[in-house]
Amino acid sequence: MDRPLLNRRLAEFGTTIFAEMSALAVRTGSINLGQGFPDADGPEEVREAAVRALRDGRGNQYPPGPGIPELRTAVAAHQERFYGHRGLSYDPDTEVLVTAGATEAIAAALLALLEPGDEVIALEPYYDSYAACIAMAGGRRVPVTLRPDPEAGAYRLDLDELRDAVTDRTRLILLNTPHNPTGTVLSPEELTEIARLAVERDLLVITDEVYEHLVFEGAHLPLASFPGMRERTVTIGSAGKTFSFTGWKVGWATAPPELINAVRSAKQFLTYVSAGPFQYAVAEALALPDDYFTGLRDDLRAKRDVLAHGLSEAGFRVYRPSGTYFITTDIRPLGHDDGFAFCRALPERAGVVAIPNAVFYDHKEVGAPFVRFAFCKSPEVLQEAADRLKRL
Numbered sequence: 001m002d003r004p005l006l007n008r009r010l011a012e013f014g015t016t017i018f019a020e021m022s023a024l025a026v027r028t029g030s031i032n033l034g035q036g037f038p039d040a041d042g043p044e045e046v047r048e049a050a051v052r053a054l055r056d057g058r059g060n061q062y063p064p065g066p067g068i069p070e071l072r073t074a075v076a077a078h079q080e081r082f083y084g085h086r087g088l089s090y091d092p093d094t095e096v097l098v099t100a101g102a103t104e105a106i107a108a109a110l111l112a113l114l115e116p117g118d119e120v121i122a123l124e125p126y127y128d129s130y131a132a133c134i135a136m137a138g139g140r141r142v143p144v145t146l147r148p149d150p151e152a153g154a155y156r157l158d159l160d161e162l163r164d165a166v167t168d169r170t171r172l173i174l175l176n177t178p179h180n181p182t183g184t185v186l187s188p189e190e191l192t193e194i195a196r197l198a199v200e201r202d203l204l205v206i207t208d209e210v211y212e213h214l215v216f217e218g219a220h221l222p223l224a225s226f227p228g229m230r231e232r233t234v235t236i237g238s239a240g241k242t243f244s245f246t247g248w249k250v251g252w253a254t255a256p257p258e259l260i261n262a263v264r265s266a267k268q269f270l271t272y273v274s275a276g277p278f279q280y281a282v283a284e285a286l287a288l289p290d291d292y293f294t295g296l297r298d299d300l301r302a303k304r305d306v307l308a309h310g311l312s313e314a315g316f317r318v319y320r321p322s323g324t325y326f327i328t329t330d331i332r333p334l335g336h337d338d339g340f341a342f343c344r345a346l347p348e349r350a351g352v353v354a355i356p357n358a359v360f361y362d363h364k365e366v367g368a369p370f371v372r373f374a375f376c377k378s379p380e381v382l383q384e385a386a387d388r389l390k391r392l
Helices: 017-028 044-055 069-086 101-113 128-136 159-165 188-200 239-243 257-267 276-285 290-314 339-350 379-389
Strands: 096-099 119-124 140-145 147-149 154-156 170-176 204-208 233-238 251-254 317-319 326-330 370-374
Touching (some): 069 251, 096 101, 096 257, 233 239, 239 276, 290 317, 290 326, 339 370
Parallel strands (some): 170 204
Antiparallel strands (some): 326 370
16 A cells, blocks of 8 residues: 555654563563563552452453442542642542543543644653654644753753743643653642643643652642642542552543543543453552551652662762652763663663653653663662663
8 A cells, every 4th residue: 555554643653662672671681670560569458359359250341431439439539538638529420530541541631632733731751652642632742841950960840931832722731740751749839830820821731640659759739739720630540550550550530520521531432441350459459558658658769769879870860750660860971872772782781671761752852861760670670780780
C-alpha cells in the first residue's frame, strides 16, 4: 500500500523507549533501573485479598462499568482520610470512576474533554503517554518546561512561562505532581498560582497524582482542594505505585459528576471494565493503617538516598527528587551530552539500564544531557548498580 498504515497522529511515537531499554536489560543481563516497577510485591494481605476474591468468584465476570462499589467507596474514603482537612470529599456513586490504571484514566479524560485543535499545556519533561494521548484526542500539546537549577539540585517551574502559554485555544492543563521524571513536588505557592490561572482563564485541569504517597520533602496537596478547582479538576490516582502491584493496572479518577460522566463516556469504549478481582483487593489496600503509607515513604526515601549517593560518587550531577521513584542526573560531568547514546551504551559499559530524559521532551535538545534512574528496587540491587556505575 502506498498510504502509511499508522495514522499521522501517532506516527511520531513509534515503540516506547521503555520497551527498547527493558529488552536491552534482558539481552545484556543488566540491572534495569529504567522502568518504574518495584522488584518485590506489595503487602501480603493485599495479595491474599486478590486470591480470596478469585476463589470466592468476586470479579471473575464483568464488574460494574464505573468500578465495584467497594472500591469506589474506598477511593472516596481515601480522599476524605488524607485530604478531608482541606475540604476535599467525593461521592462514591457519582464522582469516582475506576480505570485500567492511571494511563487509561488520562487517555479517557483527554478523549472526552478535548475537541480537535484544543491546546493542552503540560509540564515538560512529561510521561510519554501524555503526548500520545493528546495526539489521539486531536489536541495540540503546549509544553511548559521545568528548568534544572544545578545549585539547588532541583527543577523549577516558571510561572510566568506557564501564564504566557495560555491562549484563547487553551482547553486544559495536564499537571503531574509529584512529577515524573524530575521528582519535583509543586509547592503550595505554585499550586495557588496554577489554580488562580485556571479559574481566571476558565480552564479544565487533569492532575496525575499517582505518586501522592511518595513525597520525601514537603507535602502532597491535591490541586482540587484549592479555591475554585474542585469543579474543574479531574484527579487521577493509582494503586500500582502506592501498593507495588503495577501489573494489576487499577487506577481511578475523581471529579464532579459532569466531568466523571464525560470521562466515563470515553472509558466505556476503551477497556469497558478491567481487573475485577484486583478491584476488591485494592479496596482493602486503601484502608491499610497510616503506618503502611508512612513506611512506604520512608523506605523509598532511604532507597533514593542510597542511589543518589552512588550516582554522585560515580560522577553524575544528581538532581535529588522530592518525590516519585526516579532520580534525574546530568551526564555532562562524565564527558557526555547525548542521553540516548549514553543509555544505549551503558549496559555494555556498566551493566545498568537507564532512560534518556530527552524522550520526555518536545524540545529534545533541552533534555539531551539528562538521564533518569529508578530507585524502586531493593537496597542490595541499588548498591550493586552504584558499584557498577563507578566503572564509568
